[in-house]
Amino acid sequence: MAAPRRAWLVFGFSTEEAAGEPGPGPGPRRLEPGPGGIRRVWPAWSYVVVETGAGLEVQSAGQRRRLRGWSEALPSETHLVLRGATVARAWRRGAGLGAPAWSRALPRGLPWQPLPLLPGGFATPRPPFYTTLPAGLRARRLALGNEHVLVLGANGELHAWGGGRHGQLGHGTLESEAQPRLVEALAGVPMRAVAAGGWHSASVSEAGDLYVWGWNESGQLALPCKALAEERAQGENAGAGTAALTPHREQPVAEAAAFISIQALPALLDLPQEPEVSEVSCGSRHTAAVTRGGELYTWGWGKYGQLGHGDTTSSDQPQRVEHLVAEGLWAEAVVCGPWTTYVCVQEPPGPQCVPSPPAACSEDPAAARTSPSPTLPSAPQDRTRTDSAAPD
Amino acid sequence: MAAPAEAAAPAAAPAVSGALWAEVWALLPGTEEELTLALSGEVDDCVQPLLRRARGLLYGAAGRPCGEEAAAALRRLGDILRDYSWEKLNAGPWREISKAWRQVYTYGCLFGALAEVAAGRPVAPAVRLCDMGLLMGASVLDNVLARLVRVLQRQLPREQRRGAAALAAEVRPEGPDPPRRPPLPSPRGGGSAGPALAAAGPTTVLQSVWTEPRPAPAVRPEDALPRLRCPSLEHFRDNYLIPQKPVVLEGIMDHWPCMKKWSVDYFCQIAGCRTVPVELGTRYTDEEWSQKLMTVSDFISQYIVNEKSVGYLAQHQLFDQIPELKEDINIPDYCCLGEGDEDHITINAWFGPQGTISPLHQDPQQNFLAQVFGRKYIRLYSPQDSENLYPHESQILHNTSQLFCFFIG
DSSP states (O other): OOOOOEEEEEEEOOHHHHTTSOOOOSOOEEOOOOTTOEEEEEEOSSEEEEEETTEEEEEETTEEEEETTOOEEEEOSSEEEEEOSSEEEEEETTSTTSSOSEEEEOOTTSOOOOTTEETTEEEOSSTTOEEEOOGGGOEEEEEEOSSEEEEEETTSOEEEEEOOTTSTTOSSSSOOEEEEEEOGGGTTSOEEEEEEOSSEEEEEETTSOEEEEEEOTTSTTSSOOHHHHHHHHHHHSOOOSOTTTSOOOOOOOOOGGGOOSEEEEEEEEOOTTOOOEEEEEEOSSEEEEEETTSOEEEEEOOTTSTTSSSSOOOEEEEEEOHHHHHTTOEEEEEEEETTEEEEEEEOOOOTTOOOOOGGGSOSOHHHHHHSOTTOOOOSSOOOOOOOOSOOO | OOOOOOSOOOOOOHHHHHHHHHHHHTTSOSSGGGOOOOOSSOOOTTHHHHHHHHHHHHHHTTTSOOOHHHHHHHHHHHHHHHHHHHHHHTSSOGGGSOHHHHHHHHHHHHHHHHHHHHTTOOSHHHHHHHHHHHHHSOOOTTTHHHHHHHHHHHTOHHHHHHHHHHHHHHTOOSSOOOOOOOSSOOTTTTSOOOTTOOSSOHHHHHHTTOOOOOOOOOOOTTTSOOEEESOOHHHHIIIIITTTOOOEEESSSTTOTHHHHOSHHHHHHHHTTOEEEEEESSOTTSTTOEEEEEEHHHHIIIIIISOSSOEEEEEEOHHHHOHHHHTTOOOOGGGGGSSSOGGGOOOOEEEOOTTOOOOSBOOSSOOOOOOOSSOOOOOOOOGGGGGGGOBOSSSTTTTBBSOOOOOOO
């Protein structure tokens, strides 16, 4: 039986355009697999770090650069944080990989946690690079927004802190919080995943329910968005070129109460046909979710094609990415960059095969090692890797 | 009578675009090297290559309007620069946003507006882009956006006239017209309209939709503020400013041009196509309160003339954005008595229908309120009473009282 082939597709803003060059269009684009395929991706705005069979690689406009000896990345436009077996470092972008701007030794023997989590705290791809976490938090996962931080704890509880002006903390106010604070509204619902966008947040419960909160200015919460409704209405009011001068027509704008600009408490989001959600990821102003049935749904800001529907319209309603369905691709994982959506897909199997279940993304490193070599686990997931190579 | 709102203005013929382009081009430095793209601080590394590429597209055509492809690429770069910097502008409290990021946003607006002109498209969207840069950006190239928008506005008179005529047509009321009094004085009595309007006198048409203004609330004599006619600077300072006693000063504005010139028509004419921030909702402490950007014409037609719901052009530095209006007002001499120098004087405009409410609040600076037309009811409390006025606990509303003030009558 042929092993299922996996590939990463990307929709949205290209690294070429980020460099000011003509772009290849909104996608979908297929990431070049490199040696041994791509296992995980960590996208920034103008570049992406990928993990191939041969280690980490930075991909930017037309350039690929190996980063030997590192296992994980946390990129931003100002700095790149890399983590190896014994140390984590940060370099200023554009300064090469010479003297790091920050370095921290990592004690061995501790259970692995994915970046941004580090022993005792978490990393940020900008100063101060490392911040301690209260030990009692028992952080399992951590997500960074533009101004806020979300932590998923051992029992599925969420803590949120940082800037809260857009309701992204989920505490029901617009106040900021200096210290981790429990998201009380979700206290009774154990979560298994958490994601942070620019100014919004999302989490998936153990039962596969999706919760969203924060800023809805482009429909990224899949709640009615006034700006989008007006755009749609204007589009229907046949093209007057001088839109700014056309006297306001009486638009049937629904009650003001129906539009939501900020959702300061987590809200349950039902996808069409209410499937179970397995993963969620947030870009600057959009959201993407993968269901147990292998479908990808996106919503929010779409100006650069990041929603993957082949156009550049934004949406305040979750829509399935039909390209995957049309091509028979099974979505396994999704990771959003600021203006991009990366999706790991399983390609249609050969004629006599049954598609292997997404459970290949197991949390048990042993399972990964015993699987046949062409099978690549989907990313991101837990994998303890023994890095023998010394970091650069 | 008035022509109904017309369909899309035809795309400008190349000849018009050429003449306009020459005028626009003259606003920019002569050579690519002179357009320094300097910023007042550090920004992310990804920004400079985008700025340079946009500049290259602009100067690549050596003074002629860029070809279609270059204009499209320039437009795209404008979008990217605006969208990228927009995220920085929203990344924290406004006062902490670096000037450099606001300048990047301005460049995004500049390149976007230039791309619209280069492509020969209608000018109004380019005007809006300039306004976005003026509202949210920071000056670059010696405030090039203000100079650019002036040039572009001159292209609009014909289109604007059409827009304003349609505005007049739209407010024609259905059904019988009971006699009503307009709250805004018409500058020309019942006579002909301003030059911008081709239809019959707007006063006649607009009059019918304005509702009877509420009677002014009664003020007890013991509560009334003292009124002085043109006191000396020293008298004002010693008797009112220093002891922090409010006072009404009369006669100061008598000769300001705005007293004769300002009207709804005048605003439409001077600034109808300009984009301004409008507050929607009864008061800013309400949950449904929001802000929206719209043109002055739209604001007037939706919230001044028709009054479907409350919209208030409030606390906006309109005179920085539209310098022509600044020439209609003066800065009272008394302002020089304040702390700090002239740079610390900010001038805000307040333009709204009846029924706007600003909740009880405290401003960080001393204020003069200059009422040009209409009227405003103001109730003042001493700062010593602050605790008794229950300021909100939240940081955002800490300068605002939790109390409603209802006026009687």
